[in-house]
Structures are given as structure tokens and as C-alpha cells.
Amino acid sequence: MFDLLIVNARVVNEGAITPLDVGIRDGRIEALAPQLERNARETVDARGRHLLPGMIDDQVHFREPGLTHKADIASESAAAVAGGITSYMEMPNVKPPTLDSDSLEAKYALARGRSHANYAFYHGASNDNLEAIKALDPQTTCGIKIFMGASTGNMLVDEADTLDAIFANAAIPVATHCEDTPMIQRAEARARARYGDDVPFALHGEIRSREACYKSSSLAIELARKHHARLHVLHLTTLEEMALFEPGPIDGKLITAEACVHHLWFSDADYERLGSFIKCNPAIKTAADRDAIRRAVNEGRIDVIATDHAPHTLEEKQAPYFGAPSGMPLVQHALPSLLTQVNAGHFELTTIVEKACHNPAKRFELERRGFIREGYAADLVLVDMEKSVEVQRSGLRYKCGWSPFEGTTLKGAVELTLVNGVRVWDGTQLCAAPAGQRLTYDRR
Missing domain, CATH: 2.30.40.10 (Urease, subunit C, domain 1)
Known part of the structure; x- marks a missing residue:
């Protein structure tokens, strides 16, 4: 029976x-x-x-431990299953950051018996935890997360020798946030000089520019090829970056690419209406960039679709440009937004299942999940x-x-x-x- x-x-x-x-x-x-x-x-x-197989979201920020005024494992996993996400992989920029095996296991303990969806946690990288990465048991984590651009938190890895050594010693997939921080800082200084603290949110895509994204993504790919490391580049946002990745099925690829649902949906035209509510890193850019990412999904240059679910409180989001944190809640409507785009003719339903269900399971070598x-x-x-x-x-x-x-x-x-x-x-x-x-x- x-x-x-x-x-x-x-x-x-x-x-x-x-x-x-x-x-x-x-x-x-x-x-x-x-x-x-x-x-x-x-x-x-x-x-x-x-x-469909349940969506496997390889990039979420559920804010636990340390930031639970914004979100927690129980609340956000409930939203995830309401949106058709049955497994997630959670990021290490919490308090304290997930930079060693003890903090990693502490997060698993927090999820046990409280998570409505299946769960995994990334081991974070920093400028000074190379030995912990070398000692990492591949069965304990989905991957190693490197912030190659400063985002939310203080986990920027910007020492060249450290980056090189992480790629050289990674026994499991390396997932990267790719933006060049010095370029962004110079753009921020120019914007502040012109506007003070009241920078228009519509400039976010120019401040966190396509050039900053491309420079950092190119460096990650160069390091992966040098060391034959398995690289997964997260939340790509520009037309130019699409050419960095090979089209076709994921099988056999050393280097894979991800797009997020908000970069497939919104464009810079939406800043006027939504302002800080779509401020995220990397930034939402032009309609031409969005359309190029959609084409790359269909070509197989984009291998995985995820969310980068990153909630902040309404109060936090109502601050001026430099005070409003980047990120937005997405898991509850990620799959419905993709189904809407299927109905609009942008994607085939089988393509969405491949990118959001099958390929995350393949990329991260999940055991008996992601397929019917x-x-x-x-x-x-x-x-x-x-x-x-x-x-x-x-x-x-x-x-x-x-x-x-x-x-x-x-x-x-x-x-x-x-x-x-x-x-x-x-x-x-x-x-x-x-x-x-x-x-x-x-x-x-």
C-alpha cells in the first residue's frame, strides 16, 4: 500500500x-x-x-543566527515550501559567520526539527580561515562561499594569495559573489560627492556597475581554470558576463553559472516605483541585461536559477540610499514568478525544472533529490x-x-x-x- x-x-x-x-x-x-x-x-x-520536482534553491539568507529580527529558519522555510521550494542552501554571512566546522554544525542544530524544507549550509571563506577550508569534510557542506565583492556582512576575501589558495584547495564546489569592491567604492564616492546621502536608487546599477561585475567574474573563472576547481558563479546580472560561460547541458562542466529570479523579472525601470525594495547586490540592471540573462537560460549558459532570498525589515529598507541594506525576500514567489514567465513564452516549463530542480542537485551532488x-x-x-x-x-x-x-x-x-x-x-x-x-x- x-x-x-x-x-x-x-x-x-x-x-x-x-x-x-x-x-x-x-x-x-x-x-x-x-x-x-x-x-x-x-x-x-x-x-x-x-x-514538478521541488525547487532546490542554492542561495538563501535566512539570517539565523544573530540576525533573527529580519528572518529565521522556521519563518523563511515556511515561506519557501509555500512557494514550492523543498530544499535550500543557506549562506554564511550571519552572526557569528560560518567560518569553521563548529559554527557550521551549530547551524545544522538550529535547523533540526524547525525547518519545513530540506537544508544545507555553506562554509564561508575569509582572508584568514584557509586552514579550516583545507580541513573541511566534503560531506558536511554544500559548498564554499567566497564573497569576492563586499555585500552584506564583513566576509570580503580580497587578498590575492588567499583567493588563489582557496581555489587550489577546494575539494567541493566554490560559489562566488563576484563584484570588484574598489571599483564600487570609487563609484560610491562620486555619487556621494554629487548627491550627498540622498543618492537616487535608480543609480544603484551604475554604482555597482557591469564593469565591476565582469572584472570579478573573469577573475573567478581564471582561478578556477588555473586550479581545475569546480566554480559556481552566483547571481549574474550583465549581458557581457553571459559570454564568459559555455552553452549547453550542465553535465561535465567545470564552471557553472546562476541567475536569480529578480534579475529575470525586474529591470532598472522598476527603481522609480520600488526604490530600495529592489536594491540588491549585484544590482538589477537594464532591460537589455535582463533579456540577455533570459536568453542565456535558454541557451544553457545559465545552468541554475535561484533566489538569493535576503530579507530586511521595512524600517531598514526605508533608509536613504547608503543606509538601506541590499536584498529582498523572494522564496515564496520565486517559482510562481518563473511559471508566469513560462506562460508569457519566455521559457519552457521543462527548462525551468532543469534549471531550478535538476541542475542544483547535479552541481552540488545531492543524494537522490531533484528528479522524479x-x-x-x-x-x-x-x-x-x-x-x-x-x-x-x-x-x-x-x-x-x-x-x-x-x-x-x-x-x-x-x-x-x-x-x-x-x-x-x-x-x-x-x-x-x-x-x-x-x-x-x-x-x-
């Missing part, structure tokens, strides 16, 4: 959309077939809807591609209580989310205790 049987689903998996029934038992997908006859304790009729396959974890999302929902503040799950998508109507709704076979979201509310598990890796 199955614990749960999903019938009449349009299963989106590995480049195809196939009518299938899905049988789940003990948290795993036990059977896939056009028609499954076995009894089940519970049956879901998915007729007219699509069944027999024997794999039953991390699944049922979506209605025809259903439109207006984003309203009253429906937000974030601790910070706001969203850059407020007032936007998204076409493509999450109707059911399963994490390890447990129904955690029923389309309107959480319906189970936290079911997330620590992610494990198929690394030899």
Missing part, C-alpha cells in the same frame, strides 16, 4: 511532460506508471495540473499553470512582512508541496510539522 498516490498528473521531469501516476511510500517515490492500481492511504487527483525518479525523495510540487494569484501583504509568510512582488498578479500557483513525502503546504496553509531533513551528498 502506498502512503500517498498522486493520479492523473502531468509529470515534468528530465525534458519531458508525461501523464503519470506517482506512488509514494516511506518518504520516497516508489512507483511511476501511466496507471497505478495499488491501494493508498491517501489519493490526490492531479488532473489538469503539473507535478523511483527511489528518490518525494520532494514534489503540484502547480496549476492556469491559476492567477495577486500577491498581497496579508498572505506573506516572511518575518519581514513585505515583498517586491506586492500588487503583482502571477499566473501559475503552487497547490501542493510535499517534503520527504509529507504534505507540508496545501495551497493555502501549512499542514504539517516541519519535515525538512539535512541534505546529503553523493561524493566519492
